[in-house]
Amino acid sequence: MEQAIQPKQLMTLEQAEKIERWQQEEVLLLARHFQRLNETKGRPFSGYYTRANYFQMDAVDVAILNSLKDDGKTIQRIKTHMALEVEDKKNFTFVPIIEVDLEDTINNLFFTLIPKYKEPVEPIQNGTIGDLDTGGVLVPGIFKEMILTNWNNLEDNLIDDLFVAVDTKTRQRERVNYYLIDNIDIIDLINDSLLGEIEEFILYPGVDMNKFHKRDMISFTPVIGITPVGEVITEILSRHALLEFTDEEIFIEYSSPCPPTCPEA
Structure with a gap:
């Protein structure tokens, strides 16, 4: 089984191109990759845009990820690479790529997530999550609700x-890559x-407004x-203070953006 699936999950040329495309895209054009034009039927020049609000791992890839347990593999690190497909206004073209770094091998695994949009949901009545009139899914838990x-x-x-953030030493603008x-x-x-034991693997986008007005931080x-x-x-899970969870889902919110906080070589 391992021999059948391993080549599929090594980084492909297409994935490498998507990661490079993110790094080379004009900063002022990044936003459009998160948008999709929904044309009104019968009216080709009308419509409205929706913004992707979650990114899901394909079921086949989830099965491959789960198979690492039976294969006796151990994960060392996980990276979320920022990546882009060629711009297409009718489709979401931001496609994050999950890299799984395994112990005792140089062959890391790469999983391209599928960008999706979910219709608006009713906000929690206590008002702690703000206005969701623009649509989107809720990520349970106070911090996730807020940033989503x-x-x-x-x-x-x-x-x-x-x-983007400004490097405190060079004063140059840096773009987060992963x-x-x-x-x-x-x-x-x-x-x-x-x-x-993983059934679903989802990446939720979010904005930390505590960092939004700080030029040296990625928000x-x-x-x-x-x-x-x-x-x-x-x-x-209660023994892991860095994680929050609900009855159905576990959330990993602590990751370091690189740049500006890249690991030492």
Whole structure:
């Protein structure tokens, strides 16, 4: 089984091109890759735009990820690469790529996520999540609700600013290329309790408004949501203060943007 699936998950030329396309795209054009034009039927020059609000791993790729448990593989780090397809106004063309760095091998695995949009949902009545009139999914948990709502409500002309920061030493503007998860507690939890039991793997976009007005910080804040096959084992998760969870989903919100906070070589 491993021989059948491994070549598919090594980085392909197409994936490398998508990552490079993100790095080379004009900053002022980044926002349009998160938008999709929905044309009104019978009226080709009319319609409205929707903004992608979650990115899902294909079921086949989830199965491959789960198979690492049976193969005795151990995850060391997880990266979320920013990546773009060729612009197409009728489709979402921001396609994040998950890189799984394994121990004892140089062959990392790469999974391209599928951009999607979910219709608006009713806000929680206590008012803690703000206005969701612009549409989007809710990520349960106070922090995730907040940053996803910020993403859904942010004006289009401000999206480009989410991905750049000013280096405090050189004063040059830097664009985030990937997000790194390497916290030992989080990685251990994934290896010990989640790997082999993953039903859904989703990346939620978010905006941390506490960082939005700070020029030296990246305010785009992605959150990984993992739905296990069975019930969430709260006894285990409660020992991991870095994670939040609901009855159905576990959220990994702590990742480091690179640049500006890249690991030492």
